[in-house]
Amino acid sequence: MLKILDIRNFTLIGHLTMQFYPGFSVITGETGAGKSIIIGAIGLLLGNRADVRQVKRGCDKCVIEATFDLSVYHSDVLKDFFMDNDLDYDPQECLLRREINASGKSRAFVNDTPVTLATMRELGEQLIDVHSQHQNLLLSKEDFQLNVVDIMARDKVQVADYKASYDEYRAAIRQLDELREQISRNRDNEDFLRFQQKELSEAQLLPDEQEELEQKAETMSHAEDIKRVLHETDACLSGDEGGVVSQTRQVASQLHGIEDVFPEARSLAERLDNCFIEMKDISQDVAARMDDVEFDPALMDEVTSRLDTIYSLQQKYHVSNNSQLLEKLADIDALLSNIDNGDEELHALEERVEALREVCLKKADVLTSLRRKAAALVEDDISKLLVPLGIPKVRFKVDISAGELSATGIDKVVFLFSANSSTEMSPVSQVASGGEIARVMLSLKAMISKAIGLPTIIFDEIDTGVSGRVAEQMAHIMRDMGDAHRQVICITHLPQIAAAGTNHYKVAKAETAEGTVSTMTHLTHEQRVAEIAQMLSGSDVSQAAIDNARSLLEA
Incomplete structure (x- = not known):
């Protein structure tokens, strides 16, 4: 769980130290105020590519540092990761740091030990899930949809077992192809x-x-x-x-x-x-x-x-x-x-490939069975979550069909969706509107977070295309996620969602003698009233907006 985020000399931020808390937190601010800068800084800790232009003008380097509490994990997976990578393990305090020099050189550290970017990325993916608008595009990718089903099927062991057999099968196929090519070349040159x-x-x-x-x-x-x-x-x-x-x-x-x-x-x-x-x-x-x-x-x-x-x-x-x-x-x-005995060797290798294929098919059938059971759970959970999100006639189906053997099994998974009872279900990415896709993704994230217990989830404008009652329901879902021993942080433009946060942060941009700078403030209750009132009515804040803001916060 993210405890402290410290940013120095990053784009428009000179120095920012912000403490975060468990539960549901919201970040608001006008467009262009610098909310994306916060996400960009966190992205560097997740192993994203660095850009020398991210170093604040006139500075030698920028430093992004975050402190995490690992004690919320109820698994030894993280502890094993630290041991495997020869890193100090302190469940109460884990420090990730990324430095970018003005020369373009980038360095990564975990608990003050230098690590590769790949190691930082592998650790970061286990600590934070950042959902930005472009992630909605994942709904058009079959591998994402299959991964969702696998998470709910809890078939990690079976997937790994199948993958080992599939790798052996593919290696045998490559060996067979090479033998055939070699025999062919040799026969061409036999005389x-x-x-x-x-x-x-x-x-x-x-x-x-x-x-x-x-x-x-x-x-x-x-x-x-x-x-x-x-x-x-x-x-x-x-x-x-x-x-x-x-x-x-x-x-x-x-x-x-x-x-x-x-x-x-x-x-x-x-x-x-x-x-x-x-x-x-x-x-x-x-x-x-x-x-x-x-x-x-x-x-x-x-x-x-x-x-x-x-x-x-x-x-x-x-x-x-x-x-x-x-x-x-x-x-x-x-x-x-090889030419004289090639047919015998070829036949033996063909038999081995076929035997390995049969093993893969049997293990793929096990995966299919687990996935079909999980698909029913996914359909039920997502439908229940989407109804209060303003899609009362929703129909959601996880379509699993047989395909060719691949690294993930033999299943092709497609999420089918219909927002009403009068139209046929089609792939969700083809028929759902932007607002509907946002709601589907939020529902999937809520469901997945329960299955894998990811401590920190950041939603970057998940509320795109929604408002009013639907926004309130989205806020309730995120608050429920935060109440379940998780940390949920949402960047939002909607007052209904902002009011639901246990903690509220505001990002603002100001002109100073040193140029334009972005700041981030943890708001008090009265500051929250003012911020939500401004979100409701714009720059001219009326008493009605203030009263409405207080009402939203009390609700």
Whole structure:
């Protein structure tokens, strides 16, 4: 419930702090006085888009702040919201703040914690319902009418259960469509794919083959230089004229011969023994390599031809090695397998889609049953509310017909309306006058508020197109809503409604040295008499108007 609204530097308002109370309150003022500014400020707290032009001229920023009492909620939904968003929760005082800089930057806060605009919007929608004239257009939208029925059906759990199944069903349909498209594309390219599969398979590629062939080709290209170096190395190590290997063995033997008289020679001799063994092994390897290195023209042609084949395939398939070619072959094999086994996979997925559709239809039938029961309640409640609002012959029907499966079920909901008994019922948005639509919307809001217990409802000129006795009845409905542990605030031009308020606020515009400013005042009883008298008679307030105003207030 809204407790305090504080507005700073917002359009024509320099600074305004206003306290609000439970029950039914009214806001009055001449056209253009700034009532819409109050609604605009509250709209910013509900996450509406900010406009830099809303910052009062000459100011750096505007700040809209509202304090709410959350203790009127009898549910843990709000508490869970605060926990889920890591926000401090105080049921006695919840602070929403919106700041707009002259540069255009906007910031939102909940209990002094910065939040996203989406988070503020989600919270604001649970705290305040602002009904403005443009909301009457909702009566032409089927989703609004369906939502009204769902609220009265209290089918939130069933709707969520159905939505989960429907999302799974739609996902399966998308998967089926993608498979069909993929199979179609693959079949269009089947001949080409089979040619590529044959070409790559016949190449009999090996992952490391390219590197081995390139090394072999490099070795054969330099065979003479390699043989020369190996020959010289062999001659040095094991040549007939004192090779390093035989000299090392000879020196080691001499050191062993003096180790009795010179003990240090033993370790030196052993080290040379090890060197002899290693060099002898190297010498044998060099000799073996000399036999292996030969320039074989036929083998060179074979290696070159194989590499040409590999390079050609890599260039053709835009890859850089054999591993990538083999991956390409695996992909082609998978595509062809999809073609070969596509019908089976397609059939299995079609069966799954149909099974999910049946699940959705069963859950949609549950929703339909709940909605039809709720529709009867809606028809009865709205008719009872509209009769005293000056439509004694009203006929109101919630028409529920079957449509296609959608995110909300299978039902199409249309509110049918007739203001008299001689005309057929038609969609309310097509046949109801502006005043009748306003009365229907008020009745719907009154009914919905009882079902969901929304603490604060703001009506912005809900009284459009009505007057006299009907206005009094509208005031009674709003006052009854306010008396049922709710807060109802109505912006009105009608004295009958203004007089019914428990609290009365007046918005006025004045010219000051700083320019035009809007103010808002909580009226005393005598100020209310004067304001309502002016609403009755205009600028020239007569004694009769004053007496009439007192009579309205007493009534």
